[in-house]
Amino acid sequence: MELQQMRYVLAVAETNSFTRAAERCLVVQSALSHQIARLERELGARLFERTSRRVRLTPAGAAFLPAARQCLDAAERAAAEVAAAVGEVRGRLAVGLIPTVAAVDVPGALRDFRRRYPEVRVSLRVGGSDALVEQVREGALDVAFLGLPTTAHPRGVAVRELARDRLVAVVAPDHPLAGEPVVDLRRLADEVFADLPAGTAGRAQSDLAFAAAGLGRDVAFEVNTADYVARLVAAGLAVAMLPSAYVPQLPGGVVTIEVSDAPARVEYVIWSRSARTPAATAFLDVLGIEPDDAAAPDQPTARAQRTRITEPDQPVDRG
Structure with a gap:
């Protein structure tokens, strides 16, 4: 054979x-x-x-x-x-990410990586957080970027927390709520929503927040990408809730509103606990992350703590 x-x-x-x-x-x-x-x-x-x-x-x-x-x-x-062992980085680097990753400029990081290590074959896969965790555990991906509710945590992989963010409401410019500086979940509960499919980590952030407030909501439009969620919102068909750090990447035609009791999410970068490749180690170095194999894999190192992006203190950009 x-x-x-x-x-x-x-x-x-x-x-x-x-x-x-x-x-x-x-x-x-x-x-x-x-x-x-x-x-x-x-x-x-x-x-x-x-x-x-x-x-x-x-x-x-x-x-x-x-x-x-x-x-x-x-x-x-x-x-x-x-x-x-002879000072070269070769092989492959398979990276996965959620569509709404905002804590890291992934294309820019991959560009810098390829300039440093042109012999490495780079591939990229976009998917949901749960599937990405499984693919890292199985070895199909070397590194992945996730977004999870604050109540969830990646298991069976090495983890570094990158950022914490809150969701904001996204509405059409002519929506009755568009002029409001702040709303709460109760005011949004009567709206028709566009969101990611039920059962995904991206959807769970909002579902858990409404459930904790004792509120239901009508998610009439389920789509796989945040960009298409924004298109449905811009057309006046629905409202949505998206991470505030990701909203500036959306095309025009929507307005964002701060939500006083908004759900939060955490962005992570993960990699294999037991089979980190030289290419994965080199890519983490490009990101400014130094894996500490002696520490507990699910805990941030001091270096990661220093470089962590924290929740923004600035008002939400409503454009």
Whole structure:
């Protein structure tokens, strides 16, 4: 069994096509097919069902895939560790983030990282906080940026707190509340809301606050991105609650209002407790974070405490 055969299997599984997999791997299709057939003979099982219209994993292929990914990741980590031992940073850096991260300029940090370490292949994935935590635990991501309610905390990963923020109300310019300097949750409870899907960490911040106040609300519009929430608000279809630090990134056409009893959220950066790669360590250094492996992984170090971004004291920008 060879690593290249595993790479071919992974490429076919991800593209559902021998042709596209061969293109991705920069080999002719016949060579890729031959190597996979050779691997199947060695394993004594077919990994793919092939028809004229589709390619899909067999049960044996589905069982083989996670272990093959782990082998490839381990080989990649081994090569990266050897490079690090001679003063080079290579391999991959897989970063995940929520759409509303505001404590860190992630594109700017990735730009600086690539300038310093051009040999590292960088990838980025956007998702929900719960899914990102799981992907860091599984090794699919090296570093991730989260936003969670103050009652939640990432588990099973190394954690640094970056910022605390409060949510603000977001309404259309012609909304009756648009001229108000401050509102409370009771005044908002009668409005129609746009929000992230139920069950997500981003949605939980508002749900928990309304529930704690003994209030219900009508979330008629559930979407996956804060930008689309703002588009629904600008069209006058709903109101929303979003992190105050993220609001300046929204397009025009909405007004923000301070909420006196607003829910809060905490932004974190997380990485693997047990399998931090040289690239992940280098990226954390770009962020100004020095991991302290001797300390409890879920606790901030003194360096992180000094660099933490705190809750803003300035009035909310209502533009």
